[in-house]
Amino acid sequence: MLKVYGLFLVSGLAVGSLYALAGIGLVILRRSTGFLNFAYGAMAAAAAMVAWQVAEWGAWQPVSWLAALLTGIALSVLYGRLLAPALAWREPAVKAVATLGYMLILLGLMGLLWDDSLRKLSLPTDKIAVTLLGVRVTVTRIIAxxxxxxxxxxxxxxLDRSRMGLNMRSLADNRDHAALIGIPIVKVETLAWGISGALAGGTGLLFGSLVRLEPTVITFMVIPATAAAIVGRLTSLPMTLVGGLVIGVVEAMLTLYKPLAPLRAMTPFVIAGLMILWMQRSTTLTFATKE
Amino acid sequence: MGRIFSYATLTGLGLLILALIALPLMLGALWIKVLTSAAIFALAAAGVALVYAQLGLINLAQIALIGVGGWIALRLNYATDLPVTLLVLIAGTLTGVIGAIFALPALRMRGLYLALVTLMVAALFQIFFNAFQFPNGGEGFWGVAQKSASEVRRPGFAESDVGYYRYTLIFMAIGFGVIGLHKITAPGRAWAMIRQSEANAMATGVNVTLYKLWAFALSGLLAGTAGALLAGALGQLDARSFLAGEGILLFALAVVGGVFSWVGAIVAGLLYKLLPALFNDLGLSADVAMIIFGAALMHAIMTAPQGIAGQILGAFNRGGSDD
Amino acid sequence: MKLQFTLATGAAALCLSLMSNSAAAEDAKPHCGLNTGQAATGAPIKVGGINGNAPPGDFSGGTDAAAAYFDCVNANGGIHGRPIEYIVENDQWNPELAGQVATKLVKDEEVVALVGNGSVVEMAVNASLYAAEDVMVMASGCAISECYESSHIVSTNQGPLPSGIGALKFAIEELGSTNAACIGFNIPNNGGWACDWMNEYMASKGLQGTSILMDPTAVDLNSVYLQALAEGVDTILLMLPAGPAIGLLKVAEEQGGREMFKWVSPTPLYEPGVGEVLGDYWSEHLYVNIELNQFDSAGPDNQNWVKVMDAFGKDGDRRDTFSQSGYISAKFFVDALLELDADSIDRPTVTKTIQDIVGVKSDLLCDPYYVGIADRHMPNHSGRMVVFKDGGFELVRDCYDIDTNYLEPILAQEAALGLN
Structure with a gap:
């Protein structure tokens, strides 16, 4: 029986690292610009589809990966430079809702460009694997x-040590003050969106290979990823990583409990909900806090 | 604010009568069905808009509550012989209670966190509905049989699609009326104070907990009513109608339509159901509608906080908006 | 603009191979309806069709093929001079839209019948409308229980239940399976329905069966695979649409699962693009039940399907099982209509003439096709088995029927109609 637990532990970590990876992408942008980007999954999906398309046109594989990263960066910076500034002084919830609009646009565009048919995104690392507690783990999963x-x-x-990181944090905390003390807002924000976009591109590649190469599937992965980010209170990167992994392991372990096995997919949302309740355990008034 | 029979209200009643009488004469069966759906979702959108406009809270889980209302209505439809209108009211009330229960732990939250909580709830319900589906006349508590759905009753005076369309419109109008009444009476004033500052509201003796719960319950009531009406309109429900993504879309369109007036809710309902049907009829891809929705949402958030309704009402007159 | 490179190339390759096979055939032109070569010019007969084409799947092959065949019929004398006006709607996998477009076709357009329907939601939503309006649906792509258990819907394809049991039967008899896991979606009228009957079938043979159900949005396919491993089964039946099924096969490949289990699947994996996506790893290790005939089979109907699609199909048309199914549905429909006097064609006469179809044959189907008056229809329940090999598929077992209690009422109908 112990061996079986080992199987699902490893399997859960493999899936959990996907939740964590996407959650971390969300948190990084949130910490550096104040945006919770619901379009993150759509950007990742677009990157994965572009990678597939470039490979389909016969390009050398690394070129297609580069195309994915560039797509992620381009889509992210496009939003960051053109649209985000108009919302810079709005409350976080409104900023997040605006990214829903971007998500819908990207989803629609992908639907127009690529019809539903079978596609596969293979990475060379899919073929190489190590065995861990009885489960073969491909190098692609280890990369994730x-x-x-x-x-x-x-x-x-x-973020903690470099000058640019300090700028980002101060910008996310208070844009007005940051501008006042002479932080180059545009440059810093563009960089933050670019980093986040590159991560989205990479995440898209990994998801396309490890989960499924379907735009809607990858786009809505943002919802469980948000659950992982909630475990990290949308600010803590290590906690988001842990959150993603815990969600993955619990989800995998539930496979062993028959009555709940078909409902395993609920795990991210239940854990995020419990986390939120726990976070406000010490609040007694019904006052809503600022965040 | 203050006058019940303002210019806009009267215009609304006029439009209602026109829609009740004239539209069925002019439109084919397809468009009557589409408009019925649009009216149902306008009712639900009005709930989302209420909570957003009055309390500034984002609710992405309205679609889940519509599903809950529909589930209750179908369950009762097969289990009892109660009159349909009573079923709709029971489903609406129970859903309102459920909405308030879900809101209880969320009361201390606002802004982004509340939006995220509702998103998690919507995602939970999506999986739940998929796994348990909606009653279709089968045995047992879940009432799901592997067969086509048994009859879902409609009221005797609204058996036909046109009759049911009128029935739905009247529910929608009553729903809007209830919201309008709230806005100009004690709850509306309490909500306005809460939105300004909860501490101040409490200091002046407003029961903050009660009125916040009340808003969620009212929104849930509208969602539940909409779900029950939808069950009657379609003759059954399918889990695919209640995806978390649809909840996001419904909120987005409520904002695009405009959250401060019933006109906005109607615009939201029309955008959500009529626009895709029109596109489909013209042979345009649903993806185009998606792109338009996304662009409209961003536009509304950045430059037109009153939504399309604000622009319509603004163009109409300056004298008599009813909110 | 849709980028349909894979499909187009797959289809082109398919056509080329078919062309060379049929080089001996004198007639490269399709054969349709009266085959007069004269365009029909009379008053049009309105026929409807509903497909589901949106994420997560494209079920438009049936209506595409029916449209091509009707175009061909219209160019060849129509129905005694009257052309068929074929109105196709897309339900976009949306139950509400499905109800709306059916209302449009049945009530506003007053179609005489619906042909070529392929959808996962449409049949459940509209079954009662079709019955109430007494309009027949000759569907070609069904996947849910309601589609086979309604009085006014008859589908040419088998759906997951017979096809899955067919695959299991093969696995038991030829691969020695004793304990099978049915992996499906956690949706009562789809995965739940089919997997329940799989288990019943295994139990009726004194063997073991187990259901592994998952949410359609689940990303954790790894654990689904490991669950099968933990259950100790020897066979995995993939009761899934092609996309997720391939996702699961990929996970299994990661785990080196090719030899751990016998892998069988119902029809969804029999698709032109599958070979490219699956790769060599699965060659000779994946068995698929096919509901109609092979895409390159030499029978006259299959050959005519290819010719019709070449001559009248559109660029983006899929050439999958649904397409074959849509073609043959449309052909049976036209053949039935040609029995009628052109002036007497209206909904009641068409409904009657469709219900009168009994025992028509085609090389695309194993058994004769029939409709009849009944509260459920499943004329097609015998299939063939192919194995995935070198990027293509090879026939390993020709037409065979299945034995399950589910078919009892169906077999009783067939006996009453004098079939079998």
Whole structure:
């Protein structure tokens, strides 16, 4: 029986790292610009579809990966430069709702460009695997976890240690003050959107390969990813990583409990809901806090 | 504010009578069905708009509550012989209570977190509806049989599609009336104070908890009523109508339509149901509608907070908006 | 503009191979209806069709093929001089829209019948409308229980239940399966329905069956695979649409699962594009039940299907099982209509003449096709089995019927109609 738990632990970590990866992308942008980007999944989906299209045209594979990253960056910076500034002084919820609009547009465009047919996005790392507790884990999955962990470490170092990181944090905290003390707002924000877009592109590639290459599937992955981000209170990168992994493991383990097995997909939302309740355990008044 | 029979209200009643009498004479069976759906979702959108306009709270889970209302109505339809109108009212009331229960832990939240909580709820219900489906006349508590749905009753005077369309419109108008009454009486004043500052509202003796719950319950009531009406309109319900993404879309269109007036809710209902049907009829892809919705949402948020309704009403007259 | 490169190339390759096969055939022109070569010019006969084409799937093959065949009939004398006006609607997998477009066709356009319907939602929503309006639907792409258990819908395809049991029967008899897992969506009238009957079938053979159901949005396919592993089954039946089925096969490939289980599937995986997506790994390890005949079979109806699609099909038309099914539905419909006097064609006469169809044959189907008056219809329940091999499919077992209690009422009908 222990062996079976091992199987599902590893499987859960593999899926959890996908939730974590996308959640981390959300949190990074949120910390550096104040936007919770619901269009993140749609950007990732577009990147994955572009990668497929470029490969389909016969390009060398690394070119298609580069195309995915560039698509992510382009879509993200496009929003960050053209649309986000108009909302800069609005409350966070309104900023988030505006990205829903961008999500709908991207979803519609993808529907127009690519009809529903069978597609596959293969990465060379899909074929190489190591065996862990009885489960074969492909290098692609290890990359997903590694990228998530590396993103956490690098972004913590970057946001906490570097000048640009400091600028980003101050900008997200209070745009007016940041502008007042001479932080180059446009430059900093563009960089933040670009980093987030590149992560979206990479996430899209991994999702397209590991989950399914369907625009709607990847687009709505943003909802469970948001659950992981909620575990990290939308600010903590390590907690988001842990949240994603825990969600993945719990979801996988539920497979073993027959009555709940078909409802496993509820896991991210139940955990996020419990997290939110726990976060406000000490509040006694019914007053809504600012956030 | 203050006058019940303002210019806009009277115009609304006039339009209602026109829609009740004239439209069925001019339109084919398809468009009557489409307009019935549009009216049903206008009612639900009015609930979303109420909570957003009065309390500034974002609710992305309205679609789940519509599903709950529809589920209750179908369950009662097969289990009892109660008159249909009573079924609709029971479904609406129970859904209102459920909406308030879900809102209870959310009361201390606002802004982004509340929006996220509602998104999680919508995602939960999507999976739940998929797994348990809607009663279709089968045995047991869930009432799902592997067969085509048994009859869903309609009121005797509204058996036909046209009759049911009129029935729906009247419910919609009553729903708008109830919201309008709230806005100009004690709850409306309480909501306005809460929106300004909860602490101040409490200091002046407003029961903040009660009135916030009340808003959610009212919104849930409208969603539940809409769900029950939808069950009667379609003769059954399918989990695919209640995806979390649809909840997002419904909120988005409520904002596009305009959250401050019943006109906005109607615009939202028409955009949500009539526009895709028109596109489909013209052979245009649904993806085009999606792009338009997205662009309209961003436009509304950035430059037109009153939505399309604000622009319509603004063009109409300056004297008598009813909110 | 849709980018349909895969499909177009797949279809083109298919056509080329078919062309060379049929080089001996004298007649490269399709054969349709009266085959007069004269365009029909009389008063049009309105016929409807509803497909579901939106994410997560394109079910438009049936109406595409029916449209092509009707165009061909119209160019060849029509129905005794009257052309068919074929009105196709898309329900976009949306139950409300499905109800609306059916109302439009049945009430506003007053179609005499519907042909070629392919959808996952439409039949459940509209079954009672069709019965109330007494209009027949000769569907070609059904996937849910309601479609087979309604008085006014008859589908040419088998749907997941017979096709899945057919695949299981093959697995039991030829691959030695004793314990099978049915992996399906957690939707009562789809995965739940079909997998319940799979388990019943396994139990009736004294063998073991288990359902592994998952939410359609689930991303964790790995755990689904591992669940099958933990259950200790020897066979996996993929009761899924092609997209998720391929996702699961990919996970299995990751785990080196080719030899761990016997892999069988109903028809959805029999699609022109599948070979490219699956890759060599699955060659000779994946068995698929097909509801109609092979895309490159040499029978006259299959050959005519190809010719009709070449001559009258549109660029983006899918050439899948639904397409074959839509073609043959349309052909049976036209043949039935030609029995009528051109002036007497209206909904009651068409409904009657469709219900009178008994025992028509085609090389695309294993058994004779029939409609009759009944509260359920499933004329097609015998299939063939193919194995995935070198990027294509190879026939491993020709027409065979299944034995399940589900078919009892169907077989009773067939006996009453003098079939079998």
């Amino acid at each position: 976890l590694a990228v998530a962990m590396a993103a956490v470490v690098i972004m913590i170092l970057y």
